[in-house]
Amino acid sequence: MLQAQSKISLVDEFSMEPIKDATIQVKGSSKAAVSNKKGEVFINFSEEDTLQISHLKYRKQNMSNIKPGEVIYLKRFTFRISEILLLGNPQIDPAQSLVKTNFREKVVQPKNAGELFSDINGFSLIKRGSYAMDPSMRASQYEQINIQFDGGTKAMHACPSRMDPITTLVNPEEVSRIEIIKGPFSVRYGNTSGGIINMVTDNAVETTDKFSGNISSGYESNGNSMVNMVQLEGHLNKWDLSGNFSQRDYGDYEDGDGRSIPSSFRSLGYNLEAGYSFNENNRLKAGFRQSFGRDVKHAGLMMDTDEDNSSIFSLDYNYRAEAGKFKGLTAKVYYSFVDHIMDNYQRPSFNRIEAISNVEATTYGGKLEAEWKLNNKWRLFSGIDVTNLSRDGQRERLVKMNMAGEPLAMPMEFQDKVWQDSYVNNYGVFA
Ligand SMILES: [Cu+2]
Structure with missing residues (x-):
């Protein structure tokens, strides 16, 4: 049977980003190909074939009944629990804004995690000195906004003047993103x-x-x-x-x-x-x-x-x-x-x-x-x-x-x- 090169695409199930450098092999044959930057693989196969997909960061999978042109979602091999809000998929992910911080690009080091909010649209800072900074979001502040880290861990300030908001308890360098x-x-x-x-x-x-x-x-x-x-x-x-x-x-x-x-x-x-x-x-x-x-x-x-x-x-x-x-x-x-x-x-x-x-x-x-x-x-x-x-x-x-x-x-x-x-x-x- 004559087979044309068919395309399948590999996508990360959580981040919805294309997966490059994954190896796809048609089981029982020597046919194999590697996915490109867009997550695309071009390979000869038929629907009866079993495809073995392997990648360092993803679970090894055997899949059959794959149709040409199909998009395959892969699961991460290791998952981290700190990230409960997941990127990109609105079904799973209710976060409307994601802010990634890159400290190598910044000229001035943030003094605390509160200062990370100064560049985010819709936010302003309530300052009580360099140490204590509370973010205010669209005029909501303090107990009106629920600030937590790693998907639910909370710490409430002890000081009635809020000299110690939760933002002083986390190192700004540790915060990889703000949801x-x-x-x-x-x-x-x-x-x-x-x-x-x-x-x-x-x-x-x-x-x-x-x-x-x-x-x-x-x-x-x-x-x-x-x-x-x-x-x-x-x-x-x-x-x-x-x-x-x-x-x-x-x-x-x-x-x-x-x-x-x-x-x-x-x-x-x-x-x-x-x-x-x-x-x-x-x-x-x-x-x-x-x-x-x-x-x-x-x-x-x-x-x-x-x-x-x-x-x-x-x-x-x-x-x-x-x-x-x-x-x-x-x-x-x-x-x-x-x-x-x-x-x-x-x-x-x-x-x-x-x-x-x-x-x-x-x-x-x-x-x-x-x-x-x-x-x-x-x-x-x-x-x-x-x-x-x-x-x-x-x-x-x-x-x-x-x-x-x-x-x-x-x-x-x-x-x-x-x-x-x-x-x-x-x-x-x-x-
Ligand atoms: Cu105090």
Whole structure:
């Protein structure tokens, strides 16, 4: 039988991008071809033939009943659970904006993850110094937008003045992209009225190397500021491990008029992750990160941060089904603790009143989501999520002068409750 060269195309099931350099072989024959940049393969075959498709990054597949011109979707060999919102396919992916960050192209290093939002359309920054920056999205801010990272891990600030928003807890260099869902329409990622922001930290880089790493360092003359960072990762059998460490020391910067703006801070952070792949379909990942801020000056506030410590632990499990209506399952639990000490010891108001606040916030929660493929057009995501937040803290004041500005013979001590043992529990069911 005479056969013409037929074309088939290979596409990544998740990213919908063409797959190049895949080898296609007609089983039981010597016919083989390699896909080009557009994911196209030109090969002689008939519908009765079984085609064997192999690629380093994808699962080896035997397929029969392939018609010429057909598009074949391939599954990634390794999958990462941190990315729950997937690229490109609007059925699976509700994210309306994706922002990738490339630090090599940027001239100035971002001071924290909040600053990454400054270039995104529709966003503005609420600054309380160089350290604490809150993104505001289309005039929604603070609790109106639900900021999380890696598809659901949350940490709530402890400070009532928001000196420690979640953006200070993640290294900007770790954020590989920012996913944005505008508006209150999504239920899959927790409740929100303004929108959802998911910062994806992409640590498990797709290398087959046993061990790799990098060290980077930056200096800015304005403010005499230093950034240092080390990243390491390794693979061992079914384990993949990664870690990073970063240190920042920023001085007060000088504005255009030569005025020094009190905005200096020192911070230190690290993140450790361990993943274990039981097989191609099951993966478990544990992550632990801590960050420490010291002597943070907030030009826009009445007090400065003395200490800011945070710890976040998260555990993710991901299961992908081979075939059938049930497509997979993701589960996540996390726990975060933030404690924060602020005072006015470096401020002019110190002469009148000494004030120091010690506050803390604990956030923990989890999420369970199942994915069903009802038919080719409909997918159902169902699940439950839980977020628990509790905060406590108090402020101590020592009043040294009276209203007229005269020193008191006996300074008066006060203790104020800042959060009054407050807590919020959120439970949700979605489908
Ligand atoms: Cu504070």
